[in-house]
Amino acid sequence: MAEVMPASELIEQNPAMAYLVSLGSKKSRQTMKSFLNIVARINGYASIETCPWAQLRRHHVQAVLQMLEDLGRAPATRNTYLAAIKGVMTEAWIKKQIDHDTYQQIKLIRTAKGTRLAKGKALAKEELQKLFFTCESDSSPKGLRDAAILAVLVGCGLRRSEIVALDLESIDFKEQCLKVLGKGDKERLAFMPPGPQQRVKRWIDEVRGDYPGPLFPRIRRYGDVTTERMSDQAIYYILDTRRVEAGLDEFAPHDLRRTFASAMLDNKEDIITVRDAMGHASVTTTQRYDHRGNDRLREASQRLDVG
The missing domain is CATH 1.10.150 (DNA polymerase; domain 1)
Structure with a gap:
């Protein structure tokens, strides 16, 4: 051998x-x-x-x-x-x-030029409402947990790896933010809108408790809340399960991050602010998350009086 x-x-x-x-x-x-x-x-x-x-x-x-x-x-x-x-x-x-x-x-070999249409999509407000409704209809501990996870993903633009790495100590309710460890071992503050704040607080107060450890731990089949950290893949499974329950077309977990970026830009936030909120090193990367373009082009084409 x-x-x-x-x-x-x-x-x-x-x-x-x-x-x-x-x-x-x-x-x-x-x-x-x-x-x-x-x-x-x-x-x-x-x-x-x-x-x-x-x-x-x-x-x-x-x-x-x-x-x-x-x-x-x-x-x-x-x-x-x-x-x-x-x-x-x-x-x-x-x-x-x-x-x-x-x-x-x-x-000295040069990089390739050219671009392709951005992959993925931004979810519509109605689709998000259906996802939250499926979580709220679940009376088990998973219902409140999954609603809080969904709210943080779409309200703060976190990656799957970032959300499973959150601990209870990551939350600062006074400053209304989460301390997030992102790519390249870089920490940033992700500020929470009121909706995600309320859902996270309800999850902690009514189910999780205030013990140290993962903010969103595993929950076993019969509602037993553990102290075990979830994997990236578990987030994918949770979102796919809720998607099926809501009767929505397929979407990737990263589409919630695209939804966050598009919503920020739609609210007239400048690209630098959105870049920092997402933890990107480059504005060019952030621009690829903007999925508002097709709607704007479609609306512009409808205003043309030709043909």
Whole structure:
């Protein structure tokens, strides 16, 4: 049986593993590992562990990008692949596995231009009302918990990973905000509108209690409220269950974040404020969450007197 290389030695020898370790979040590591495994397979290797990254050259990278374009991958997706490859080659250069010229040639490969229509949607007010109604119709502890989760997701624009990471201590009712730990280990304050505040307070006062631990813990089948933290996937399951009960078309949990951004922009909040509220590093990212455009274009087209 072949000996398993210790993790520290693998990171030292393999620039791809070193790059993944350098990333700030578990989700980023999972995403980039998936992309790099695809790059390794395109080049004829089983995985990132067996791919000789130091042998990669500019023409290899360009061939990978061309193949992705031929497969119809969007510019943003191709640029994510390129960012992952550049990250690996930076580690290879730091480890002196490639020379400076090779590193510069790959580093200077330009990102792809172009955009695609934004994915996802913003939920309508009527759809949100139906979701809240299904929660309010549930007399079990899950009803109040799920209503509070839904209110915080759409009222504060949190990610699934952020909401399951909340503790009771994350709430500051006096300042009307939540202390949120977001991507890149960055803390921010998410200020709660009155509705979410009331739903969270009712959940705590009537069901959860004021003991330390996860703000939204697991609830077992017969209404037993635990002290166990939920997973990201549990939020997906909760929202999908409530969606079916409300008779709504499919939507992703991230669509509630898009709903938050669109509502903020619709209220004439400036893009910088929305960016900060969502915990984005770039305004460009925030703009992709704006799903008001189709409605504005549709209304403008109806006002045209032509044809």
